[in-house]
Amino acid sequence: MPFPIWVGVCIFNDLAIAARVLQTLGLVQSVLIVDLDVHQGDGTAVIFADDPSVFTFSMHCEVNFPGTKQQSDLDVPLPAGMEDEAYLQTLAAHLPDLLDRVQPDLVLYDAGVDSHFDDRLGKLALSDRGLFCRDMQVLTTCRQRGYPIACVIGGGYADDFEALVYRHSLLHRAAGDVAAQSQFLIGA
Ligand SMILES: [Zn+2]
Structure with missing residues (x-):
């Protein structure tokens, strides 16, 4: 199956390629892509628009790029200026139900900062x-629900490079903490 390529900020959509390779190898059938980069996962949405085996979930700032949004399987547009507590509550209102509904063989998580x-x-x-x-x-x-998850870092556009590196390291710190509690994670 040829890989469609959606050209935006990146030439290659790493999550789409990873999902397709794993499916082609027969390692997974269904995949849930959790895209929490602040920009909509528009490329992923387009690539898998007609593919029920890959569920695309994007939680993004509604007024941010791209101006014209694509349609993910689940889009949660957020108002500009949203802070920690409201963001985390919004995520908690969607992710558990989504996992129960999709029951993916693998979750791919884009942790844009x-x-x-x-x-x-x-x-x-x-x-x-x-x-x-x-x-x-x-x-x-x-x-907690028994779903394996692989993570990638995503966007981040700070002038302070050290601060940006630290923000990306938070995913690895979190994964390390969770992995220390369990041998469940793969590829994190
Ligand atoms: Zn972004």
Whole structure:
């Protein structure tokens, strides 16, 4: 099966390719893509628009790029300026039910950090702690329900490079904490 390529910020859609390779190898059948980058996962939405084996979930800032949104299987547009508590509550209102509904063989998680309040392109207002809590929430929700999850870092456009590196490290710190409690995670 040829890989469709959606050209946006990145030439290759790593999550789409990973999902297709794993399916082709017969390692998984159904995949849930959880895209929490502040920009909509529009490429992923288009690539899997007619494919019920890959469920696309995007939670993003509604007024952010792209101006014209695509249709994911589940889109949760967020108002500009949303802070930690409201964000985490919104995520908690969707992810557990989504896992129960889709029952994927694998979750692929895009942990973009451009939802940080200090991001140049973000327009949301999460703190470092909020990003860490978000990652812990995704990981523990999947683990508690028995769903394997693989994670990638995503967008992040801060002028302070060290601060940006630290924000990306939060995913690895969260995954390390969760993995220390269980040998459940793969590829994190
Ligand atoms: Zn982004």
